[in-house]
Amino acid sequence: ASGRARELSLQAGFAPAACETTLSNGGIIDFGRMWSRSLNTDKETGLVSRSLLLSIGCDGPTHFALRMHDNRKGSATGGIDETAYGLGVDDSRNKIGRYFLYFDPFDLRADALPQVYRTDSTTGGVAWSSSSAYPIPIGSSSLLGFTALPGSNAGPTAIQNLSGQISVRAVLSPMNSLDLRTEVLLDGSGTIEIIYL
Structure with a gap:
């Protein structure tokens, strides 16, 4: 009896380790009720x-x-800035303001690393800025990564767990540019995306 050879082909694709992001308070920041008379009439209010x-x-x-x-x-008010995000519009479609989401490496912890440094890329991860401990607002067209090495251009370190405080800084339009006949509601909303490298 003669046997026939059969080629065996094995294929597999490996996805990167899945990461999950959580934010305290369900990711909601509530500035509470503010009275227009306590805010700047003819200039922005931070x-x-x-x-x-x-x-x-x-x-x-x-x-x-x-x-x-x-x-x-x-x-978002204030011209084109990839780190500024909108707070929505009032009943007359006037822009209410903008906010920034700051990452301060001093406030972050990653695995057992003694310190975290931030590095960013404006080229989609092809090249990375020299890593530093200087705080930075996250951008919409840049990548923000984290490393254990200061002054490194090698890009992000492999990290399993990262946690810490991030801060939201909001700026409101001058009150005389808004329609105050009805209540103005801040309506900022953003999504933090994880990019696997």
Whole structure:
């Protein structure tokens, strides 16, 4: 009896370790009720910054970066800035203001690393800035990553767990540019995306 050879072909695709992001208070920042007379009439008003606890947990050590998406695109005041996100519009479609989401490496912890440094890429991860401990607002067209090494251009370190405080800084439009006949509601909304590298 003669046998016939059969070629065996094995194929597999390996996805990166999945990471999950959580924010304290369901990711909601409530500035409460403010009276227009306590805010600036003819210039912008900066609100006291508020903090959220960010936690990122991955199945294993993972090279990742973060990017922000503005769910109120086009409503940010102050010109084009990839780190400014909109607070929505009032009843007359006037822009209410903008906010920034700051990451301060001093407030972050990653695995057993003694210190966390931030590095960013404006080229989609092809090249990375020299890592530093200087705080930075997250952008919508740049990648924000984290490393254990200061002054490194090598990009993010593989991290399994990252956590710490991030701060929200909001700026309101001058009150005389808004329609105050009805209550003005801040309506900022953004999504933090994990980019696997």
